[in-house]
Amino acid sequence: MERIVGIDLGTTNSLVAVLEDAGPRVLPDPDTGAVLLPSAVAFLDDGSVVVGERARSLTAERPLDTVLSVKRFMGLGAEHVTAEDRRRYRIVEGREGPVRFAVGGRELTPPEISAYILRELKRWAEAAFGEPVTKAVVTVPAYFNDSQRQATKDAGRLAGLEVLRLVNEPTAASLAYGLDKEAEGVVAVYDLGGGTFDVSSLTLRGGVFEVLATNGDTRLGGDDLDDRVAELVLAALPEPVRARPEVRARARAAAERAKRALSTAEQTEIVLDVPGGPPVRHPLGREEFEALVRDVVERTTAPCRQALRDAGLGTADVREVVAVGGSTRVPLVRRHMEALFGRPPLADIDPDQVVALGAGIQAGILSGGRRDMLLLDVVPLSLGIETMGGVFTRLVDRNTTIPVAVKDTFTTAADNQTSVDIHVLQGERELAPDNRSLARFKIPIAPLPAGVPRLEVTFLVDANGILSVTAADLRTGRERSVEVKPSYGLTDEEIERMLEESIDHAEEDVRRRQVEEARVEADVILHATRESFRNHAGMLEPGEGNRIRASLAALDAARATEDYIAIRDAVDALSRETEPFARRIMDTSLQEALGDRRLEEL
């Protein structure tokens, strides 16, 4: 049976893992052996796209065409993009639906950009197995809303991966720990990644991992710590220099290095190379760093308290606290966790790898390889619809175990309405506009006086935490299948078009490479032949020179076209034509080298 891989599509780094008999294992880049793929995608002027470490190293040079942390934009519209991000990227304005980046002469949505990362991980896995990989489990922050989840699934589809399950990152981490420790009891998972924060409380009993409550902040992570440090060094520069995207990109990279250094050292120095100016050096001690970022770390407190309160737990009930995400290496974060939960965090499994390992285990569960384990996860944020007066009416409460199906009946406010607008929202606020809009749709109904129609709305949340909505007019008995237009997502047609385009692009990329390679071959033989003409003209036989000249001209002409097959054919023709000539030259030079002895004697 085809193998299913587990993918951690992270803000900063992404990984791919698989469950084997010996346990879960992360798969390496077949070229370098690295297991962390930086979640960076760079768009070059010639239309090519670079992913990973090479893309990240291009940030300073091409800040506007290199997208880092694309995950922070998943499921968002242009109106949700912050001023800082608008300085950082070229955001296409005035478009509805998902945010679009203008990169490398194209306008791309976050799922399309994420698909480049997923394709690279797919390649790693295929290299490891020696066979195609088309099915995956992909992790998402537990606190991702419906649009963000949908966008992640779309990214998989665009990368040629069927996403069999979206797993919440802290839950995946708990699977990795649960398998490792065969633990029982209540576990809290604190997951501070590059761009998102999640906290979940779970019980582990008899192989069943039951999530009790989850909370978090999808705009809080290690990037925020870096930004604080970056601002510190940028403040030393004059405004026009400070505002330059490449300077800001370098500052963030320098800040990130300083943050890492301070996880082990007490003191470091931030070095910011300023193009065309002297580097800025700024000493930074751990204490100063902690003072800079303390309030960012404090922002994790309220979600942790809420995740315990919603589960009906006190800190004393928590048996273990698990640290997930690279940012939990920061000593201040560790101390904060200990203060919150009253015990030091567990970090036996590499916090950068633990989510991917858990995703690998879940992939194993889905393929039937681990029948002893079962995950029961929850919906992170309440789901409902807008009702009279802009009120948010909940149908599914947060922390309800998924899958969940809920039906509710609604009526009209005005006489003879021929349709009802249904506005689907997600969030915890009382008023509709304060929550995240997921979709709007219209249900035609039989015209009746206000309050008489009976419209039954059904919400179904699947095991991925993704919602589908159906509605039925109970008066006419007609069930309407609902066409939900996602507010910030991609429609099926858009995905189909993108898939076609990416296939076109893939073919285009392959063709371009073939042309380049054929031209290189042509240049080698053209150069060699011309050299031989110049140096060994005396060795040409009668008529041979003209024949070779004709082949040379033919190859020159072919080389100017984009037709790599014609170029290859012309290379072959010239090579055949010059072969006797080349052999004569070879023989002669060997004879010269060996003195007067004839070649046959050797």
Next chain:
Amino acid sequence: MQAAEARRRQCWRCGAETAGALACPRCAVVQPLAAGTDLFAVLGLPRGLAVDAADLERRWHEASRAVHPDRHQTAGAREQELSLAASAAVNRAYRTLRDPIALGRYWLELHGARLGEDNNQVSPALAAEVFEAQEKLAELRAGAAVGDEVRALRDDLAARLAAMREELVARYAGADASLPDLKRRLSEIAYLTTLLGDVETSLGAA
């Protein structure tokens, strides 16, 4: 009648007798739920208010292992659909039966005595008490220094609700909850829960 039908049921896939089980005992394929299956039956429990929490959780886990979509990911489209529906039903059953208030409401519903939106079941004394509390909240919202009083009110309400809940559980265990009595208790709980929500909102805003 329903039970007799359930006993005659056969697996839609392999034809084996299922006896109304969620999944076929022979081929493990998820079965469609019979129309009118109540939430007790979903978890294999007899209808009744006395629900043992540990037993309920054990049944929930067991049922989840049989029907959860993770267990049927490699199956065909119909099986996956049935797995999703059965899993949602199992989760709803657990969610309803484990919570004494949700259980009580469901019990009323089963007996055709839905808890109305109106609070006409509430005693005049309680109504007066709530009215007084609402006035206090209005004062708080108007900026009066009654924060301590309102906080005391919140703690009192939370404690009373906890006690009312426990009393409900005790009644369930003793199987002496008549429908009118249950309806009155649930109405009072709903009434005070709404008030507690208002108190917390007002304190949060102040």
